[in-house]
Amino acid sequence: MQSFFSTLTQVSRRNVCRRQWVSLSHTRFLSDASEAHYGATSAGDASKRLARDPNPTASAGRPASPRVDFENLGLHPPIVASLRAAFPDVKYPTDVQSEFIPAILGGKDVLLKDATGSGKSFGLVLALLNKPRLVSRDAHKNNETQRHITSLVLVPHRELAFQLLHWIERMVNAGEQAPPLSMIAQVLVRDDKMHLGQGLETLRAETPHVLIGTPQAILDVYQHEPELLQLRSLSSVVVDEVDYLIETVSRKDPNKSFKRATEKAKRKLLTHPGPTRQLLDVIYDSRKEVNEKRIDEPGMEIAKRRSGLSSANSMPPSPQLVLSSATLRTHLKNFVYDESGWLDKDNVAKVSGRATKAVEGERVRGPEKEAVNASIQHSVLLVSDERVRNIPGAVTVESLPSVPPGGEEVTSDETGAGESTNEVDADLIQKYSTTPSVFTPCMMETVAAAFAMDVPSIALLVLPSSTPVKRAVWELRELGVNAHGLDLQDGKKGRSYLASGGGATSANPVLLVSTLATTRGLDLPALSHVFLYGMPEGPRVNSRTVDAYLHIAGRVGRFGRGGKVVTLVEDRASEIESESEEAEGAGAKMARILKTIGVGPVQFAAFE
């Protein structure tokens, strides 16, 4: 099999030979390379073919019909070979992948939205790996070839960055003559002490094809060593979990006087734009300028531009922009389209997997309901010192088998249970034993009991964003739970969590502990349960809370696997019947969240 590495080097060599490079200041995109390389299976052809013959059977997250395969989408055969060798279960593209991969390879800006677990991030990685490597020649250095970063991927937290890196590593290592991973992909995130550490050293030593990082880490490097990033010569910029990374103001907030509150929130965002906004403002400054001018453009000019004729306000060459999430709210889309100035509006594809779903006759529903996965059971437990009970209205259903038939036994080595890393050190134990906890004892005991009774192999506990994971791990271990802080950077163990799975049992099940801030986008195939400590993004119920719940719930039930989401909230008996939102208890609020997403609560059988 031709190696993954040789694919990328061939692309770069071919490109270098075909282009006349003047100097580094004239770095140009190798836009003709994909055309030369992919011939009849170019992205444009693939789009046309899909339009004629859309996949008629699959639903989000299910593989598309055999009539569409990865090569048809414009992916280069050696990359597909590496994919098949590394991920034998990934046989055909999902609906949404069939739509967005050709759009990305065709150089379009893409707004991408589909259910959790539909393969968005995975497909993005594939498309980016497939892009021709950007290289230029330096006339001042004997025409020496210089490699550039081709794609920048912004993700909300380091665990997701390492997950994408592990996926790439598996594909790279699947070919013969595996290259150093750092040539293909690197991660740039801050460590526990907020340092960039090893990631920055590696970037100084080698330019990767794909750079994955958190916005703050990338911004830090941009501010101190901008030449390492070459932001303006990128070919693509991807923002995964974009609604988490770019804050926008919702037009409807029933709890506030609408207009004044909106204006105030907008002003605040202008004064304190988050790191993602800052980076995109830098990368797309020339697009912003043109978009600004286009606001007053006369009709003739618009018509000229749209028909491809040269116009005074033509868009300058700039990286394609891809924004992705399972939950893209209207106010974010409006901001991106009308206010940000980042998009090339004449060249945008909006992809939601709907083109294929509409052909299947699936009902297109509200934004929350589209993201719900029917194979997940949702339970809410009301917890007090006296008792633990299911939320009123929870129904008994035939339980999803926790261990699907044919599940194999995994060893403690595979689950990372027997390893000594991730230990809580002695100083912290001393501190924890002598200071009050932010966690309520009866809530932790309920997590421990529910985990012991129902989890066959691996579960995830999601804590509120600012709570201490290490302390939770320690408290749970005191209760006899095999708890570990989620750490995907941790080589062998981290990768074991990402291995394909489901249907496994373990003699010593593992409870991984993370927070709301580090859970978005994670794909841990062996998970059967997610326990949620308290209301997500509480205390009010609004679109942010609902979206947060959808994303947490979406960690299970991926690719047709079943799964359970168990939310634990403190039980305050008087709260349930109250009409006012202030007095309404967390249980009633959770019931509203479930209603909004169109699911009913299911009894968690271990409790009354």
Ligand SMILES: Nc1ncnc2c1ncn2[C@@H]1O[C@H](COP(=O)(O)OP(=O)(O)OP(=O)(O)O)[C@@H](O)[C@H]1O
């Ligand atoms: N075409 C495919 N066939 C089978 N499995 C796939 C396919 N594409 C991706 N997967 C698997 O599906 C899982 C989910 O993929 P991914 O994380 O990309 O979904 P997502 O849509 O980004 O989810 P989220 O919105 O939660 O971030 C991964 O384990 C991946 O290996």
